[in-house]
Amino acid sequence: MRIIVLCIMLLVAPTACLSLAAERELKVGFIYVSPVGDAGWSHAHEQARQAIEAMDGVSTSYVEAVAEGPDSERVIQTMARKRSDLIFATSFGYMDSMLKVARQFPNTVFMHCSGFKTAANMGNYFGRIYQPRYLSGMVAGAMSKTGVLGYVAAFPIPEVIRGINAFTLGARSVNPQATVRVVWTKTWYDPAKEKEAAKSLLDVGADVIAQHQDSPGPQEAAQERGVYSIGYNTDMSRFAPKAHLTAPVWNWTPYYRQVVEQVQKGTWKPSSDWPGLAEGVVDLAPFGPMVPPAVRERVQAKRAEIVAGRERIFTGPIADQAGTVRIPAGAVAADQELLGMNWFVQGVVGTTE
């Protein structure tokens, strides 16, 4: 019996060595908070993942619709156990879970999106989507006849509040009297509720609808009423071709490519990255046919300024809803301040709860 086992080992060993010597593929895992077909947030990450998959020496896998909380910890752990080299977790609620798992697997690189914690083998990243939101606000402000803009908002968290503020600042740069009314749906993808929320905004006189959710529900509502809308995440014009003006969109491919290359070369270091328009991670979707050339030029010019770093958007003086100046004249809000933003600028009608 022992001789047989020895023979088998002698036969297997060389082949095992051969495969070890061969180039080991980088295993990259992605964790999404919603289904990838949502034409929104997760879809944008998924598109980047497919681009990464095409890279040399890289194999990827993903899990979608992972609930935040203890379940996500188990999923991240399982991915790490399966010898993943690099794991991207694409929702804020995965932060604590990822940190816990990162401590257990020092040889894996963990990247958390939209959070703020880091470790020796964990970094976080996000995109300055507020930049194209500002631009979309300019478009909305220019195209609105009533000066009342409606914002279908998801959850009262800093990134959403920041987006609303940027949108409002952009709209007011074109029309200083513009107001933005906010309705919270507490959903990321519920077309029924989000469409109803858009309708409720239209009923109070809004004639451009913007949104932070991933479903095209609000776009449908705008098209049905014959008014305009701003999409989000991806170009939503196919859902509302007569209404869709433009949309702030994500493009994670350049950033993910960069991270993967760093890990492959061994040059990755933990950091808090926040790329924006200049790096190509965020952008504005193509304009709908109804946007006049004058508006397009103005927005493109502003876009160039943002890319060049001349326009920082949250430059003082900026006052909140009550009139208190939060960002003094001449100052620019620091990243930390923006990441924890929990107040609305003037011009926003609504609560932050």
Next chain:
Amino acid sequence: MNIDLLVPLFAAAVVSGTPLLYATLGELCTEKTGVLNLGVEGVMLVGCLAAFVTARLTGSPWLAFAAAGLAGGLFASLHGVVCLVFQGNQVVSGLALTLLGTGLANYLGTGLVGQAAPGFAPLPIPGLAGIPVLGPILFAHDPLVYLSFLLPPLFWLFFTKTRPGLHLRAAGEFPGAATAAGLNAVACRWVGVVVGGFFMGLGGAYLSLAYTHLWTNNLTAGRGWIAVALVIFAFWRPGRAAFGAYLFGGIMALQLRLQAAGTTLPSSLLLMLPYVLTVAVLVFSAGRRRTAPAPAALGTNIEPPA
């Protein structure tokens, strides 16, 4: 709140209440024959997906609407099998149906999230839609809403004035006596379950064909459960069911409109309104009734003949 905000609110109440109305009437039909089907949420979601898929495949919203009803009836017949054939506990079977229905629909529909389907568009009735106040509230909606206006009177006529309707009710009130009088009570219950499922499926279809033209996981978002409560609220009467459905539709629309109007109340509290109201309504209807309007044999299975 002035009239400018009230009229759109009532109009939104009608639209929002329509899926509730279909589902409530479906559950009412089932309960009148003595079967409690708590799986409304599951049946609705199955119908919702069936409608969406059929609309995408055939391009015909009406075909999709019918397909949803068929799917709903078919799915609800599982409840019939478990309870009417296998004497399963009706409460637990309904819960299982909800689990299975939502799971099945979400599972099969995963690839369709983010797609749109051809559906119904609002069709204002010429002339009537122009009437001040009532016009926009009642006559500026899609065809499915107009269809739903016909249902409560039809249901009332059927259950109170026709022989088959009375037979169905007998199966729900005195199945033993009905059987002794030569009625096949179990067959009546089958009709109640399947036809009820048909209407629940239609309620689900409204969400993906008219309310929106989209699909997502759990698009029904608890409306099936509200329908179950509404049947109790309605004292098992179709007319009151309509009132209840529009009332709840209105509440669901209201909390969003309060936000749009600029209230400072936290949205979480506003979102509680429909659910708190359901409980309040139950408490008041339970407290005030003198005779129990529920079908006497509701929830109890008919023992197989010895």
Next chain:
Amino acid sequence: MLRVVRRPASPGWRGALVVSGSALLALAGSLLLLGVQGVSPLAGLKVLVLGAFGSAWAIEDCLLKAIPLFLCSLGVAVAFRLQIWNIGAEGQFALGAIGATWVALSLPGLPKVVLLPLMIMAACLAGGLWGLIPAILRQRLGASEIIVTLMGNYIAILLLEFLVYGVWKDPSGFPMTPAFADAALLGTIGTTSVNWGLVHCLVLGAAVWVLFRFSRIGYELRACGDNVRAARYAGLPYDRLALLVMALGGGLAGWAGCIEASASLGRLQPSIMAGYGYTAIVVAWLARLSPLYIGLSAFLLAALRVGVEHLQLDLQVPAAFGSIIEGLILLTVLAGSFFLTYRLVPARRP
């Protein structure tokens, strides 16, 4: 033709056989459904079983999930025995988590030995209250507990959101409470990842079993469960028992909420809600409402959840698949139970 005849005797071992057989049938049926996704049922079965049982950490994952499931099911089973349909375990769980959080956030300076028991007490009181209210409405006003407990679930979750978006919001601005102090964290047993909640489960399970088997209340509960009218005529305090079981059920679910908030998350956030309250109904029914079998049933359904996660990870199966299995299991067990109460005999010729 076949005729249906009632069986005289009680099920006994046949009960376990029917339940297992039905559940396996449901599992097989669900796996066949995987074919729709283009996944081989056999591959799915392999991933499911290996994912749930294939390693030490898999078993630990199962235990971790089984803990809250067990406590919620215990509560649900106790009420179901009296034909009181407690669908509110989810909401009672949430209230328990809220109660525990309130203590953890208000009294962080206390030593663990005092703080944890206080948290548990607050959780049980909060959950118990959330179970008591539907019971009172049921007994006093005849309001359907099915609807009230269900609505209670939605209201409880919104209450949780209201708190984490409002007064309890973390300074970072995100919808969660600040992290609990170390003294408020329920630790793990030795070097495993399983927390002390496991021991709580064993103790509570034993306590409920003893209560049912040997106490007067247990006797009354059993009597009432069989026939409510007869029990009332016999003078048994049905109303009080109804309130008791709902409060007990709520308290147990609340305890589970405390464990999840304290041990698994270390804070309160909306994602604490994982549907345990609904799966608990499946667990309770599979165990035929017997505290003795709920442990096994909870472990198996927790293993199912863990296995389904692996299906997602390895085979890209959508998460909803778990609900399909659970629903099918419940339906087949319900149908299969028919053969416990009845049997088929050839019909006598007229």
